Amino acid sequence: MTDATPPGSRTPLELPLYGASWSEAMRRFFLKYSTFRGRASRSEFWWWALTAFVATSALRTLSDLNVDRDPLGPFDAVMITDPWGAVLGVLQLAVFIPSFAVSWRRLHDVDRSGTWTFINFIPILGTIVYVIMTAGRPRPAGARFD
Numbered sequence: 001m002t003d004a005t006p007p008g009s010r011t012p013l014e015l016p017l018y019g020a021s022w023s024e025a026m027r028r029f030f031l032k033y034s035t036f037r038g039r040a041s042r043s044e045f046w047w048w049a050l051t052a053f054v055a056t057s058a059l060r061t062l063s064d065l066n067v068d069r070d071p072l073g074p075f076d077a078v079m080i081t082d083p084w085g086a087v088l089g090v091l092q093l094a095v096f097i098p099s100f101a102v103s104w105r106r107l108h109d110v111d112r113s114g115t116w117t118f119i120n121f122i123p124i125l126g127t128i129v130y131v132i133m134t135a136g137r138p139r140p141a142g143a144r145f146d
Contacts, residue, residue: 014146016041016109016138026051032105033098036114038146040105045134048102052095059088103134108145110136 011017013031016039017024025047032038066082104114112133119126 020044022047036101036104039109039142040102045106106134109138109142111139111142
């Protein structure tokens with residue numbers, strides 16, 4: 001979309017930053033920690049989604065590599081002996097609200113109510129619909145959420 005920001009200046013946090021770099025997207029993600037009003041561009045949303053996926057995958061892999069299994073236990077009991085699972089838990093807790101907020105704002109940019117985020121609770125089909133909606137082009141009518 002267009003905004004009235006002069007060349008060479010920063011886009012205000014209240015407006016979506018189209019074509020955001022990874023560092024700009026991460027900066028805005030954390031600065032708008034609990035902001036549910038306004039809009040988020042595709043790049044702001046998808047850079048965060050990619051970063052979260054990579055970080056979570058790496059921490060889960062590290063955690064899985066450090067789990068001791070008791071082969072003699074009745075249900076192959078798992079005893080966690082490493083800190084990676086705890087680090088993953090803390091990370092997921094720390095980014096829960098901002099992840100929810102950036103998702104909410106992304107849906108605003110495609111002119112949808114943020115409540116569509118809850119469609120993720122419908123297994124498989126809900127997630128497919130959610131991904132299609134968040135991948136959509138920005139719509140001028142989404143400015144009503146600013």
